[in-house]
Amino acid sequence: MASLTDVARHAQVSIATVSRVINNSDKVVPETRDLVHKAMAELGFKPNRVARRLRQKGGFRHLLGLIIPDIQNPFFAEMARGVEDVAYAHKFAVMLCNSDEDMKKEEFYIDVLQSESVDGIILPPISERDGVVLKLVESGVPVVTVDRSLAHRSMDKVEVDNRRGAFEAVDHLIKLGHRRIGLIAGRLNVSTSRERRLGYDDAMAAHKLPVASEYIRGGDFKQASGRAMAEELLDLPSPPTALFVLNNLMTVGALEAIHRRKLKIPGDIAVIGFDDLPWAEALDPPLTVVRQPAYEVGQAATELLLKRLEDPKRAETHLKLLPKLVIRNSC
Amino acid sequence: MASLTDVARHAQVSIATVSRVINNSDKVVPETRDLVHKAMAELGFKPNRVARRLRQKGGFRHLLGLIIPDIQNPFFAEMARGVEDVAYAHKFAVMLCNSDEDMKKEEFYIDVLQSESVDGIILPPISERDGVVLKLVESGVPVVTVDRSLAHRSMDKVEVDNRRGAFEAVDHLIKLGHRRIGLIAGRLNVSTSRERRLGYDDAMAAHKLPVASEYIRGGDFKQASGRAMAEELLDLPSPPTALFVLNNLMTVGALEAIHRRKLKIPGDIAVIGFDDLPWAEALDPPLTVVRQPAYEVGQAATELLLKRLEDPKRAETHLKLLPKLVIRNSC
DNA sequence: AAAATCAATGTAAACGTTTACCTTTTATCG
């Protein structure tokens, strides 16, 4: 692969001039510029990003890091697309890593990204007091948290109004006449889970209904746990008439449990899921969900990160995007 | 961030020694090794991957490139996990890029990956005679194609036996008594589409049934086209009694069209989709599909690539994995 | 017309590693 030096030799100029042409600095006369361009074309020259990143101190490295729990989760996949599209539009590349909610993996990837000297990192912390992420932030690398946030730390972040989203879902169920509403929650050390739980409580309180703890189960965000929790709830002597499931994968699990028992939705049991699914419309019946603007979260986070790179001193921005109750036919 | 030089100074040895410790070369006596380790720990030293990649000619750069059409497609998401898991197990990082089936984007990302000097690249070519990929292969970068393949080019590749998969699906439908079987295909310039189409023909021929071209539609793999094609087929004067849809996203589209018309599955119309979906079981009725071993494809491709890196001269390997007809209740 | 300024380009150092080669020390052998 042709290097700067080759191009310089071929065009009979110095490497500095070639470099200036590449970075289209103004200080080069049109004729030389054309000469260099011709030489680059003839040799098929592509600037080496590695060497460039190594040398360049100021300026952009044109590389972003994105660490998510699992790319197979449609919510994160959609978010990742938001990130990638904005990055691509600015000619940034993205290194995407899956942490599997595993701190060891998260740490490995944070190390990698740092030593790849990415311009900045976007991630949802594994927990509210995720030490690895905290250390990362302290080290000065620009970080934007998405979806979840870090406790006691002011920084750029993009969240969704989880409490409000959950409130609307449960409020909707109550207005439809449901009183026994099962809640399948996620891990409680992540901020989103707790906020959604609060939204549930809010709605119950608003309608002066008691919160019965036997209707509340804690899962781990995975499909299998959604199914298991749903089964526990349906086995109750006086089972809930509606289920509110706090993420997409667990919703799929709950649906499996319901179909297994040949229960009719919404006749026998109503269901609302948190997170929209690309196939929610294709389900029978189409599923009512709290839709999070995942794509927009990714977009906004990337824009925030890019702005921070341009101006490291700018004030920290907290964005809270609104989820939307998408009413279909499962309630 | 502490550098090799800092560590060397701190441990009172030369940078060469530190480098040797890092790469645990044998030529360093235990005491010095410990000294260096201590210094590294004290300074929190992390080797800089960028500098390392720049310098190192032989040996591994520990970075792989993966270009897929769309991470939101569950098939590719699953494949990506296969790639990532194997890469992670070997301490390789993966740069993931979405091409959106757009040659311009594909080219941009290939440039990026090359100039990041990745060890190798895994990708499904956008078409059988994808010039950009062809040029990449010619340039000597190790490439493994997955899912789709390149015409007239012998190279490491991992495919799925599409023809066989399609055959089994259609054969199943025919044995169930269906005669008018609608086919919703993808772009015909990709190998998988054409092979699946051949499988359809095979099955019809095996049962001595004529292939009626009005039952065959070509889409573009996207959800919207699946829906549109399904609508066209259902509008036919003598509509098909079964639909075979050649990828997951189009299947979701077709399902939407069917529900829109309030048709019953499988009573009014039977459906088989190519590609399994994480939620296929949660559909009502659960969807019968041809399951592609996507995760295994990703795994195998990565292993192949890693082997190629270890031995650039080894014979090219063509892997053809078997899909599986997963019979649920939609036929 | 000499001096000062400016625009265009060149020179060389730096970024953080790896590695070929050289030096020093220590062990081995006849």
Place this chain on the structure above:
DNA sequence: CGATAAAAGGTAAACGTTTACATTGATTTT
């Protein structure tokens, strides 16, 4: 005991860029 080999560590060049600084020649100023 001197010669030799092996082991451990050091020196410096290289990887492909960017960039501070130096150089050159032309133009303007006095």
